[in-house]
Amino acid sequence: EAGVTQFPSHSxxxxxxxxxxxxxxxxxxxxxxxxxxxMGKEIKFLLHFVKESKQDxxxxxxxxxxxxxxxxxxxxxxxxxxxxEDSGVYFCASSLFGQGARETxxxxxxxxxxxx
Amino acid sequence: GENVEQxxxxxxxxxxxxxxxxxxxxxxxxxxxxxxxxxxxxxxxLIIDIRSNVGEKKDQRIAVTLNKTAKHFSLHITExxxxxxxxxxxxxxxxxNDMRFGAGTRLTVKP
Numbered sequence: 001e002a003g004v005t006q007f008p009s010h011s012x013x014x015x016x017x018x019x020x021x022x023x024x025x026x027x028x029x030x031x032x033x034x035x036x037x038x039m040g041k042e043i044k045f046l047l048h049f050v051k052e053s054k055q056d057x058x059x060x061x062x063x064x065x066x067x068x069x070x071x072x073x074x075x076x077x078x079x080x081x082x083x084x085e086d087s088g089v090y091f092c093a094s095s096l097f098g099q100g101a102r103e104t105x106x107x108x109x110x111x112x113x114x115x116x
Numbered sequence: 117g118e119n120v121e122q123x124x125x126x127x128x129x130x131x132x133x134x135x136x137x138x139x140x141x142x143x144x145x146x147x148x149x150x151x152x153x154x155x156x157x158x159x160x161x162l163i164i165d166i167r168s169n170v171g172e173k174k175d176q177r178i179a180v181t182l183n184k185t186a187k188h189f190s191l192h193i194t195e196x197x198x199x200x201x202x203x204x205x206x207x208x209x210x211x212x213n214d215m216r217f218g219a220g221t222r223l224t225v226k227p
Binding site: 003004033035040041042043044045048055056091099100101102104105106107108109110 | 210
């Protein structure tokens with residue numbers, strides 16, 4: 001069974017540009033999470049989808065970030081316009097719906113974003 | 117919101133020694149506490165977890181303890197090996213739907 005995949009693996013953009021990150025969860029996983037890790041800091045929660053609905057987006061930094069999960073399968077996270085502080089590794093994770101957050105979350109390999 | 121504090125941020129031990137990483141959390145309703153290991157260049161992977169109805173869980177050289185009264189939980193690795201070198205993250209559920217992670221501990225096991 002394929003694991004969680006993310007694309008691209010790396011992205012280097014200039015301040016003010018737009019970047020779209022994609023996450024493909026494990027098939028059948030209704031829960032999809034986006035996280036960001038800045039070097040040396042915690043894996044910070046951004047938002048949580050249950051199928052196509054946003055369950056919790058309290059971690060989204062501001063309105064420059066837009067996440068979608070049309071059809072409840074893959075998800076995209078768009079940053080527009082990108083700022084220097086958006087740099088970091090963006091992780092996606094998915095899990096079965098079952099027991100909510102108590103289900104094991106499977107992480108993708110992450111997208112390393114660098115904004116210059 | 118939930119705050120998960122993790123200590124130490126870096127830990128260096130000699131091969132064969134034990135390593136202990138500690139975490140505290142703030143949400144008294146948290147009921148699930150997983151630990152993830154992230155090796156260099158790889159994705160975080162679950163290595164062990166504990167639910168709030170037990171105080172300790174062990175899997176070979178890895179054990180976790182949970183003290184719900186004090187709101188802290190710990191990861192214990194015994195007989196460490198060089199391949200245990202990685203960044204370890206603790207996490208705790210928040211609002212029963214989400215997870216909050218600690219800042220990570222970089223463990224180095226010296227041969």
